[in-house]
Amino acid sequence: MTNKRNALLPSLREACSNCSLKELCLPIGLSDTEMALLDDVIRQGHKLKRGDYLFRSGDAFKSLFAVRTGFFKTSVSSQDGREQVTGFHMSGELMGLDGIADSVYGCDAMALEDSEVCELPFGRMESLGREIPSLQHHFFRLMSREIVHDQGLMLLLGNMKAEERLAAFLLNLSQRLAYRGFAANDFILRMSREQIGSFLGLKLETVSRTLSKFHQQGWISVDHKHIQLLAVSELKALISPCAHS
Amino acid sequence: MTNKRNALLPSLREACSNCSLKELCLPIGLSDTEMALLDDVIRQGHKLKRGDYLFRSGDAFKSLFAVRTGFFKTSVSSQDGREQVTGFHMSGELMGLDGIADSVYGCDAMALEDSEVCELPFGRMESLGREIPSLQHHFFRLMSREIVHDQGLMLLLGNMKAEERLAAFLLNLSQRLAYRGFAANDFILRMSREQIGSFLGLKLETVSRTLSKFHQQGWISVDHKHIQLLAVSELKALISPCAHS
């Protein structure tokens, strides 16, 4: 991985101030000065190939990472080897927040396709937060959002049936893709059935069967990793039986 | 709830600097000056009766709360009314971190016995964090710890069988009680079987049956809410089959 960065002539492409994702990553309303401080701290251009680990559980924590392009999964494992996928991460999303607690990453982060990330050295971000209150607040909000998100997953894992979990999963993916300007109802799954299963607390066979069931109902089209949502309202009805739309 | 506080003569009992829980709540190594600043911001003496809500999902978020005495549960609910208990909280533990994201609490927090909490107005804590770096770092660590904790729960909910969940639950309770100077192997459950079930993604009958099974095996003693752990190593073996001790 060559270091293309040049302190005197930073490429325009390689700066937060110029990044198309900054609305996703950063608090709105930073001044030019503040943005320049950020550009100075954040390191861009880390490239990973499919299957590469960005970090592993137990690695020394120094930085957070934001997905610039590509797709990641994070997962935790028990002593006896059982793996739980804790999340899938696409552009603009942050990974590594679990590492702050003990200065050691608490999960594995793996690229599911060739990807690029920005590195946010946490110590320097923390200092910067003291100078830029809105940045500090932004980080608290990001971490809080992660907690809220995890609570939603616990609800899913603790209370929902296989069909409900799959529907929630597909709708969540759809929504996040749409928010990034991709088609909401026609996408390629970046992960295997097994990884979906691990995320949803199901076995891969159950994932496959449930997708087939949705397909037979005409609610979605499944062509291997290519998914089309054909009846979004039916899927939504699965999750919250009352609220029709 | 009467306000016993007096700015000129703050009771010694009612101050972080004098609190027996400060090692649990606060970063170590605060100077007297810094401690005084904290004492000025943190409001103590909120009392709740069993069954009272500290906050409800959707309430405007202004403060975090630390348990001083008593016992709480937090829970989230889906639109159609399914409840997932997301945690049980005892002295020194913080609640409300999920509220930062959207300035609205994301869960309900309810006292399971008569309790007392300290209120940490978040805005003022945030400012104080900018002046006391170790305090800022402490808050990041607290939030990160919550994320790590939630990941562990996802592993439990996604991968474990009923017996493993119960064993993990009992051992976790035991450990936290021991850390606070209570008996590790002899305690009273503050929550109902249904609440345990909701937390562990099980039905109350399954919780009851599994406790009975442990009892029959001689691993624990169950007398309603009074639990004694008789064979901790057996319970540990349930969770991580490899690691004997």
Added chain:
DNA sequence: CGGGTCTTTGAAGATAGTCAATTTAGGTGG
């Protein structure tokens, strides 16, 4: 002491898991 809640326990049923066989896809190298 009494009503209501919580708990225990049993029996039957449903959901998802396990095991296994087959098909398909995608990557590699001739």
Added chain:
DNA sequence: CCACCTAAATTGACTATCTTCAAAGACCCG
């Protein structure tokens, strides 16, 4: 470019686990 090979996915049959439904018993608070 094609053939092969491995990994992933689908599907079926069977089983285990947990849930549901039901009834009886125990406790606690007023």
